[in-house]
Amino acid sequence: MKARFTPALFAHAEAVLGQLLRFDHPADAVVSRYFREHRQLGHADRAFVAETVFAVLRRGRSLEARCGEPISDRRLLLVALAVTRGWSQRELAPVLRANEEEWLAAAKAKPEADLAPAVRCDLPDWLYNRLEAQFGAEETLKLAQAVNLPAPLDLRVNTLKTSREALLERLADEGISAVAGPLSPTAVRLREKPALAKHALFLEGAFEVQDEGSQLLGYLLEPKRGEAVVDFCAGAGGKTLLLGALMKNTGRLYAFDVSDKRLAKLKPRLARSGLSNVHPARIEHERDTKIKRLAGKVDRVLVDAPCSGLGTLRRNPDLKWRQSEESVAELTVKQAAILDAAAKMVRPGGRVVYATCSLLTAENDAIVDAFLASHPDFTLTPASAVLAKHGIALDGDLLRLLPHQHNTDGFFAAVLDKKA
Numbered sequence: 113m114k115a116r117f118t119p120a121l122f123a124h125a126e127a128v129l130g131q132l133l134r135f136d137h138p139a140d141a142v143v144s145r146y147f148r149e150h151r152q153l154g155h156a157d158r159a160f161v162a163e164t165v166f167a168v169l170r171r172g173r174s175l176e177a178r179c180g181e182p183i184s185d186r187r188l189l190l191v192a193l194a195v196t197r198g199w200s201q202r203e204l205a206p207v208l209r210a211n212e213e214e215w216l217a218a219a220k221a222k223p224e225a226d227l228a229p230a231v232r233c234d235l236p237d238w239l240y241n242r243l244e245a246q247f248g249a250e251e252t253l254k255l256a257q258a259v260n261l262p263a264p265l266d267l268r269v270n271t272l273k274t275s276r277e278a279l280l281e282r283l284a285d286e287g288i289s290a291v292a293g294p295l296s297p298t299a300v301r302l303r304e305k306p307a308l309a310k311h312a313l314f315l316e317g318a319f320e321v322q323d324e325g326s327q328l329l330g331y332l333l334e335p336k337r338g339e340a341v342v343d344f345c346a347g348a349g350g351k352t353l354l355l356g357a358l359m360k361n362t363g364r365l366y367a368f369d370v371s372d373k374r375l376a377k378l379k380p381r382l383a384r385s386g387l388s389n390v391h392p393a394r395i396e397h398e399r400d401t402k403i404k405r406l407a408g409k410v411d412r413v414l415v416d417a418p419c420s421g422l423g424t425l426r427r428n429p430d431l432k433w434r435q436s437e438e439s440v441a442e443l444t445v446k447q448a449a450i451l452d453a454a455a456k457m458v459r460p461g462g463r464v465v466y467a468t469c470s471l472l473t474a475e476n477d478a479i480v481d482a483f484l485a486s487h488p489d490f491t492l493t494p495a496s497a498v499l500a501k502h503g504i505a506l507d508g509d510l511l512r513l514l515p516h517q518h519n520t521d522g523f524f525a526a527v528l529d530k531k532a
């Protein structure tokens with residue numbers, strides 16, 4: 113159902129955008145809080161507000177260039193509706209003032225090619241420069257265009273409870289159109305975005321929401337029945353749940369994180385999943401005694417490292433404005449320290465997978481290169497060979513998923529095996 117476009121609805125979008133552009137908190141948290149405080153907004157109204165303000169976060173730089181002075185939240189929203197969502201002046205009529213018609217037509221007509229490359233890509237200069245150095249101008253434009261579109265909704269089937277085929281059948285019975293994901297054996301991609309939080313299939317643990325790319329990290333770690341496995345940066349446990357299922361609910365799976373708040377979100381997910389082999393525990397930092405106690409005893413460690421998150425711009429477009437060269441530099445120090453601590457945990461013949469959802473070499477290749485140079489007892493196992501064993505066809509020694517090539521979030525991963 114489409115929202116009725118009224119000045120009152122537009123005012124909600126303006127209010128949310130005003131809060132978002134302060135960049136004090138993650139955008140999804142700001143939007144959720146606003147909706148909790150404005151319960152009168154129905155599903156269609158919320159979808160309108162969220163999609164419109166996210167369009168401004170995604171395309172803010174080029175929208176500002178089109179807007180011209182003075183820039184205001186109102187003008188940004190109008191240009192966003194006209195340019196990124198293709199609304200005509202007739203559709204905008206309930207809100208558009210007579211003295212704005214000419215300005216909006218000119219803003220919309222500005223040729224894309226007239227914009228400077230970083231503006232056209234809607235990226236801050238520092239980020240554009242880094243991506244351009246890594247990918248070249250043409251590829252960076254394609255990447256930027258892909259991350260500026262909303263992500264599809266992907267599910268991961270919980271193989272402890274059902275199979276992908278059975279889940280697809282049940283979704284079809286319920287009128288939810290879905291297909292098997294092309295990469296991950298457990299991925300299901302929905303054609304639309306129905307509300308799922310109260311759905312019976314969700315409540316009974318048949319699936320979790322998880323990007324298809326993120327699922328591949330589990331297949332790179334390849335945890336086996338009965339093993340001791342560590343999810344070093346488990347957060348709310350997106351990957352923990354997959355690892356537990358791959359272990360067929362046997363062995364011991366430690367879910368560590370420094371954040372109590374994130375680990376608390378794992379609890380209800382664990383309850384739904386049917387897993388009983390997971391041991392969540394908060395650690396102070398990567399040198400915590402809980403980590404040291406496991407030195408040399410663990411078969412596999414997943415390091416889903418804290419990172420800039422720039423691979424998830426489709427979902428978190430505010431990150432490109434919230435991150436900076438300085439924040440990335442700080443993260444790389446943390447990433448190297450966590451990978452180092454993880455390496456100490458594995459037994460000879462064991463495996464560490466280092467992963468990020470970043471697009472930047474500094475957080476990815478550079479960390480792995482430095483690690484291999486200082487850890488001669490570890491070798492890089494080609495990711496393509498590991499994935500091929502699970503029927504996943506992707507080239508390359510390192511996993512590099514890119515939104516414009518794979519239609520997943522951007523992910524990087526390296527399989528680091530300790531010599532036996």
Ligand SMILES: C[S@@+](CC[C@H](N)C(=O)[O-])C[C@H]1O[C@@H](n2cnc3c(N)ncnc32)[C@H](O)[C@@H]1O
Binds near residue numbers: 350352374395398418
């Ligand atoms: C990319 S997120 C993890 C996402 C999670 N694996 C999932 O699939 O939902 C990175 C996590 O690292 C945690 N973290 C930050 N510093 C850490 C440290 N020194 N040791 C362990 N975890 C840390 C953060 O709290 C955050 O939850």
